[in-house]
Amino acid sequence: MEVEGVTNIAHASPGSAEPYRRHILGLPLQRSLFGLTAEAATTIGLPGLSSELDFPARLDENGDLFLDRSQVAALTNALPAWFTPETLELIHTTHTAACDALVNASESAARVGASLDGAARKLSEDLANRMALVLAFGILTKFVPDVLLRALADAGDVEPPPFPEKSAGAELMQNTFALYQACCALNYAPQRLQHEWPRVSPEVFHLVSEFCNRQTGFGPLAWDSSGYEDPNYVVRLLHSAFDEVDAEQVRRRLSFAQRPPVTRSTDGVPAKIVALRRVLGFWLDFLERETWYARRAFYVGMVPLLQQLAAGYRQKIPAFQPADLLFLDIRELVAGIADPAVIDMRRHRYLENTEYLSLHGVDASRLASMLRSS
Amino acid sequence: MSAQNSTIVYAGLAAAPGRASGKAYVIRNVEDIMAVPAGSILVIRILHPHLAPLLPRVAGLVVEEGAILQHATTLARECGIPAAVGIRDACSLFQDGELLEVDGYTGEVTAKHVD
Numbered sequence: 001m002e003v004e005g006v007t008n009i010a011h012a013s014p015g016s017a018e019p020y021r022r023h024i025l026g027l028p029l030q031r032s033l034f035g036l037t038a039e040a041a042t043t044i045g046l047p048g049l050s051s052e053l054d055f056p057a058r059l060d061e062n063g064d065l066f067l068d069r070s071q072v073a074a075l076t077n078a079l080p081a082w083f084t085p086e087t088l089e090l091i092h093t094t095h096t097a098a099c100d101a102l103v104n105a106s107e108s109a110a111r112v113g114a115s116l117d118g119a120a121r122k123l124s125e126d127l128a129n130r131m132a133l134v135l136a137f138g139i140l141t142k143f144v145p146d147v148l149l150r151a152l153a154d155a156g157d158v159e160p161p162p163f164p165e166k167s168a169g170a171e172l173m174q175n176t177f178a179l180y181q182a183c184c185a186l187n188y189a190p191q192r193l194q195h196e197w198p199r200v201s202p203e204v205f206h207l208v209s210e211f212c213n214r215q216t217g218f219g220p221l222a223w224d225s226s227g228y229e230d231p232n233y234v235v236r237l238l239h240s241a242f243d244e245v246d247a248e249q250v251r252r253r254l255s256f257a258q259r260p261p262v263t264r265s266t267d268g269v270p271a272k273i274v275a276l277r278r279v280l281g282f283w284l285d286f287l288e289r290e291t292w293y294a295r296r297a298f299y300v301g302m303v304p305l306l307q308q309l310a311a312g313y314r315q316k317i318p319a320f321q322p323a324d325l326l327f328l329d330i331r332e333l334v335a336g337i338a339d340p341a342v343i344d345m346r347r348h349r350y351l352e353n354t355e356y357l358s359l360h361g362v363d364a365s366r367l368a369s370m371l372r373s374s
Numbered sequence: 375m376s377a378q379n380s381t382i383v384y385a386g387l388a389a390a391p392g393r394a395s396g397k398a399y400v401i402r403n404v405e406d407i408m409a410v411p412a413g414s415i416l417v418i419r420i421l422h423p424h425l426a427p428l429l430p431r432v433a434g435l436v437v438e439e440g441a442i443l444q445h446a447t448t449l450a451r452e453c454g455i456p457a458a459v460g461i462r463d464a465c466s467l468f469q470d471g472e473l474l475e476v477d478g479y480t481g482e483v484t485a486k487h488v489d
Contacts, residue, residue, distance in 0.1 A: 145443045163448050169423030170452045176427035218424040225404055227424060240408045241427040253430040253453045288423045288445060361404035 019064035023356040026063050027224050028346050030298075032329040034059040036132035037139060044094055044136060046144075048078035057139045063356065072143055079147045080154070088275040092282060095137055099286065102130040102293050109301035117312040117336070120305045125334045127301050131294045138290040141283060148280040157273045162281035168288040172218055172228075174254055179211045179234075180242045190239040197235045208234060217296025224326075224370060225360035229299045303371055310371075313338055323367040380487040384467065387442050388481035390450035390457035394434030395475040398468045398485075415474040417464050421446035429453050434476035436483050438464045450478070458483050 025031050038055035048054055056071035109123050149161055164170075183193055188204050198205065208231050215234075219227015226233040242250070266274045310322035317340060327346040328338060351357070399414035401407055407425060410416065416432040418425075420439045426449050429435070435457035437446040442459065450457035456478030461467070468474065468485060475484040 146441060149443060161443060163451060167423065167448045167452060169426035169445065169449045172423060173426040173429065173449075173453070177430070220404065220422065220424065236408050237427060240410055241431060245412050245431045250430040253455070284443060284448065287443070288448060291422065291424075359403045 019060070020057075020067040021065040023063050023353075023359055024065050025059060025222050026350055026353060026356045026360070026362075027222070027326045028350075029326045029328055029330060029333065030223050031059055031063055032331065033128055033132050033135060033294075036128065036330065037136040040129065040132040041136035041140075043133065044098075044140075045090060046075065046079065046140070047082045048075045055136070055139075062353070067142070076143055076147050079144070080151050083148075083151050083272070083276065085271045085275040088272075088279045092279050095282060095286065098130070098133045098137060099289075099293060102127075102134050102297055105130045106297040106301035110304055117309060120308045120312075121334050121336065124302065124305045124309070124330070127297055127305070128330045128334070131297050134290065134293045134297075137286065138294075141287050141290060145280060145283045145287065148276055148283065152273065152276045152280065155270065155273050155276065157277070159277075162277050162284060164281070164285045164288065167285065168218075168292060172215065175211070175215065176238070176241065177250055177254060179207060180238050182207055183238070190235075190241075190243045194235050194239045198231065216299045217292040219291070219295055220360065221291050221295075222360050223295060223298050224362050224366055226366070226370075227295060230369070306371060309333070321368070322371040326367060326371075382485045382487070384461050384464075384483045384485070386436075386458040386461040386481040386483060387440070388477075388479055389437070389442060389444075389447040389459040390435070390455060390478045392434075392454065392456035392478045393476065394456040394478075395473065396433040398436075398470060398472045398474045399432075400465050400468055400470055402465060415476055417468050417474075418446075419465055420444070421449060423449070429455055434474070434478070436461050436464050436468070436474065436476060438462060 025034070034057075037057070038052040041049055041055045042051060054071060054074070056068045056075065058066050058068075060066065105127050109127055152161075180190065183189075183204055186201060186204050186207075188196075188200060193200065193204065193208075197208075200208075212229055212231050212234055215228040217228070219225065219229065219233075228234055306325045307322050310320060310325055313320040313324070317338075320338070320340075324338070324340075324343050324347075325333060327343045327350070332338065356362075394415065396413050396415045397411070398417050399406075399411055401410075401416065401418040407428060410428050410431060412431045413433050415434040415436060416428070417436045418438070421435065421437055421444075423445055429449055430453060432455065435446060435450050435455055437444070437457065437459040438461060439446065440460040440462070444459065446457055446459055449455075456476045458476050458478060458481045460481070461483055464483075473486040475486070477483070
């Protein structure tokens with residue numbers, strides 16, 4: 001097994017003026033969740049992550065992500081000695097529990113709703129804390145899988161990395177192709193669908209809407225950039241993906257769906273290798289879903305709560321709009337603090353960042369429309 | 375990197391096996407994903423999973439992101455699309471329409487300049 005270095009973080013340095021990624025997040029509400037990740041990370045239990053100061057990532061006011069190379073090095077050096085079957089099982093349990101808890105919290109926030117502001121704030125806080133924990137794992141995916149892969153090589157494993165047999169992206173690919181075929185069967189080829197949307201037949205409208213509900217969560221990391229929760233985005237994507245494409249070629253490319261799952265025997269394989277492969281397999285699967293978890297939590301769980309909270313604010317400030325809440329810090333949201341002057345100042349600064357808006361395809365109507373998607 | 379007869383070879387990491395050639399299509403912002411030409415070589419900073427439905431229409435994949443364990447590797451392997459990752463500054467190096475060859479066995483990307 002060949003192991004490549006963690007070259008993607010090689011250029012991140014402590015105190016460097018050069019960010020690891022530029023303009024990744026623009027909305028103050030989403031940016032503020034990153035402020036919670038360092039605290040959340042201390043609950044993960046990895047060696048070298050015992051305080052908030054150990055967490056190697058930070059986000060600045062411009063939404064630029066910085067990684068501290070010395071902290072990454074400290075973590076990557078501390079991890080291998082800690083990899084025993086028992087501790088690997090512990091990290092696996094913590095990781096899966098964090099993901100499951102966020103999914104459950106998202107669905108229950110959507111189901112339960114909250115008729116009282118206090119309850120909505122409590123649910124928002126709970127959801128935010130769960131998102132922060134999954135985000136912390138998301139930051140760790142920038143280097144932990146490589147450390148696991150190296151540990152596997154050091155332990156004598158010669159098998160290829162345990163990539164998912166069917167990744168989240170592959171499932172999305174299949175489901176999107178199925179939607180394309182279903183629309184075509186109803187005489188709506190991508191071009192017609194895009195041209196006539198949303199004035200299409202009720203069957204097609206229902207198909208696309210249902211697809212969006214199921215696939216909500218897939219999309220860019222930045223919530224303000226459109227994703228699969230938005231039918232307009234999906235209709236345009238169908239056109240881009242399948243217009244004038246050879247359907248047979250697409251089927252060939254999707255043939256992984258017919259492949260039987262590969263189950264390798266673990267007889268005679270050292271327990272450490274079995275444990276490392278299991279944990280790495282989960283991290284690689286998580287890598288494909290990390291954005292989905294938080295984005296779905298926002299659109300399915302948080303948006304209904306924001307709508308509820310905005311209704312409360314409107315009783316005190318008649319001009320208050322749900323999108324105003326996107327310019328609060330999560331702690332302000334939970335505490336019920338909303339100063340219209342501060343919101344205006346932050347909104348102005350956000351809208352001034354034309355490079356960010358262009359990169360993420362955010363137009364003037366997007367903020368209002370994203371809070372209607374749920 | 376070596377230059378010879380208007381051909382430049384860029385070394386990256388071999389992410390998904392196979393060889394492909396075609397015209398480069400560079401994704402620079404989210405709007406660019408709505409117009410990916412069929413049979414192109416997709417050049418992108420990071421291939422996020424939500425872009426997976428675009429993969430069946432492209433011939434090959436070139437990614438800036440440096441590590442072998444990433445979305446692009448997983449998706450390209452699943453779809454059987456040759457891919458090279460870790461081509462630093464690929465989105466700046468290549469222009470739309472430029473002829474590229476992707477070697478998914480070696481991780482090399484060859485840019486052929488037509489004089």
